[in-house]
Amino acid sequence: MSGRSRFLPYLLLAPSVLFLAALFVVPLVETIAISFSDNGAPTLDHYRRMAGDLNFWPAVKNTFLLVVTVVPLQVAIALGMASMLQKLPRGRDLVLWIWTIPLGVSDLAAGLVWLALLQERGYLNSALAALGLIDGPTQWLTYETPGTLFVGILLAEVWRATAIVFIILVAGLQLIPKEYREAAEIFGASPWTTFRRITLPLLKPSLQTALILRTVLAFEVFAVVYAIAGRNFPVLVGEAYVWQRDNQAYGVAAAYAVLIVVISLAATVVYLRVLRSRTEERS
Amino acid sequence: MKTVRRLVYATGVVALCAWVLVPIYFITLGAFGGRAGVFKWPKGVLPGETFSFAAMDTFLRIEGVAHAAFNSVIAASICMALSIALGAPAGYALARYSFPGQNLYRLLILLTRAFPLAILALPLTVIFIRVGLYDTPVGVALIHTALALPFAALISSSLFMGIPRELEEAAWVFGCSRVQAFRKIVLPLALPGIAATAIFAFVISWNEVFAASILTVRERTLTAYLLTVLSESPLHFRFAGGFLLIVPSIAFIFAVRKYLFAMWGIANR
């Protein structure tokens, strides 16, 4: 415990700090710089090109539409799953494992899984035909069927990424002593009241984490969409990808990146504000 | 009344299990069904006569698939090693010392979560071309490490926090140096958790699509390869690719299932 040990923690942190500086801070600054400059001269051209592009507003609309539908759905389903798991008398481990499998599934793979189900001659249509609901192979995932295309992507996203919300919520539930719920029950609260008045407020930190994490990731939605819809369903990251890879227009791609960063940060701030202010009211 | 409720409840649990497993089952059929399987109409629930390993075998022999899978393994392994090498010491420092700047570091780690990190691969293209990391598994591994490192640091910090400080102090009292105490006491106890963390980092890298696709052209990882050939490949190849991506992930999640909660429970703070 000599003077040397005072520097030890910094020594241990230094590698990761340097790494994150190089691969998080530098790219962040660089992205902003690229998006605002053209051969060294400051410009807003990239943003103009981005906003003027045919796919820009559809991409914005689609991305937001996905986020505002997918995230609440996932939270609701995950809450349901988490409370079901708590009541499970047997086979907890098995059910837990099954329900968390999608956590390990790549978004690209998830898209392909749902493509297999929803394609023209896929399993869904086979089932529908067996039930007599459709006559033959039917297309759901094309440009002409934007409604079902959206639902398809929605299903794939919900299938893939509910597991992470579920895990966070189960972990949060485990931190709430069951005495609280038992106390509520003894004083005559119904299960629903107990859930709403005891469990949910105590689960707020976990909900906050899950919401921030999922929302940021949902704004990054890309591979799922690409696997199911190709370019028929433009989203923000997909557009960034196309401008970077196909058009080699790094400035416009960077402009998209900055837009996505700004939106993600704004969402985080909103969650922190909304969920924290309520915590303070209570205490 | 009570039995009805229990029945509804059991049905719910089974339905949710099916919701997860059935799609995976069907892509497996798709992956082994070949071209005939894809066009078969209407499809049955059972594997049927189109099911064969030949379809998968053909897919694996396509030029680039094996190489891409190999690149994915390389990138994921490097990401795994780097995340642990950089994250575990940081986790140890966070768990064992209180020092000025500690909260600042935690903030940095949490901040990374509010950023769409993979998107930040975009400007790296230029930098990576300059330093010769563009289109290499190492370059991909670096950006993937940026994704996995914050988790590795937080998870290992909770692992080390779970090992009572007194154990280390006891080792010092009985004559161990700091390094000896770490090696003899802390490391053996933290090892299973660290292994789980490493596997998690591997999966993060294995699954990542966007950054890997942006940063590679020829030396593609499996996800990048599949993404770029997606529009021109037949459906059964796509399904085979999806299946190939899923299989190791499921095995990994099984291996780390005990630690999932330790990981996400602490990610709250």
Add this chain to the structure above:
Amino acid sequence: MAQILIDKVRKDFGAVRALDEVTLDIADGEFVALLGPSGCGKTTLLRIVAGLETQTAGRIVIGGRDLTEVPTRARGLAMVFQNYAVFPHMTVFENIAFGLRMQKADPTRIDAQVRKAAGLLHIEDYLDRHPGNLSGGQRQRVAVARALAVEPPVLLMDEPLSNLDALLRLEMRAELKTVLEQAGTTTIYVTHDQTEAMGLADRIAVMHGGRIVQIDTPTEVYRHPRTKFVGGFVGSPPMNFLPVEVTGGEARLGGLPVPAPVTSGALLAGVRPEDFAIVAPDQGLAAEVLVVEPLGSHTLVTVRCDGATVRVVTPEIIDWPAGRRIGLKPDAGRVVWMDPQSEQAVGP
């Protein structure tokens, strides 16, 4: 073997002074208990002796060697931790052998020492087990055996019994005393439990607010507390303090004249609960019974006396209702006197 000198040790945690110029001289082979409430600095002091904390000022000298700059591992101590700190991934044998292995002792000696220490603590049968399969009491024994196996010149113990249940604690206390008396090791023992300190120690150092307020033999600490705090902390139930007025060198306690150490002024008369005799209401301090608690071997009576709550312990079995009027007669020879302002003992 080793004499310990704690010399004007000070410890600041930021703006908080945890230890304030603590000085303590411990003779070779002596058993000293550091006794005090939580937050009094006793554990910090022990950890400074071990080198697990660094003092802000002052010296630790053991066996004539100044250890201020010596790291923990080179101090040659042994320690028993509050949560035992038994290594969960090693067998009991390896745990007990740990210190000897670090000293690179030869295998035959390690084996002999481990068996001897395990024998002293009756855990010979568990040597191949892992601590996970042991009870709390058994783990506790492993921790003590691990400390004794190295035959340390100095043994430090940090509330070693506080995690055991009451019966086991009693059992281990007696056993520890036997074992340590045989070993003759200089021992510092931190505890907040005054019965432990009284029962085990040669001397007790009572700590309060980062200082040692009294260091004496157990009987002396009990009989002659140097401050009001010590009187209240040592002994259960605590000492009673009755405000009295002294005139002409005498205080009157319930009509009874008691010689006081000052000629006049206000004092506090400290009386142990067992030093009251219960008498008729008009023959002592008038008191009104609040609660009677029969405790088997004795009875604890809480009374109101002159506006203050007073606890009395009597060997008699009594069964009085609340409100009953009684008289209390203190044993004049056992009264200790405190200054009401400084709360320090007054007189001889």
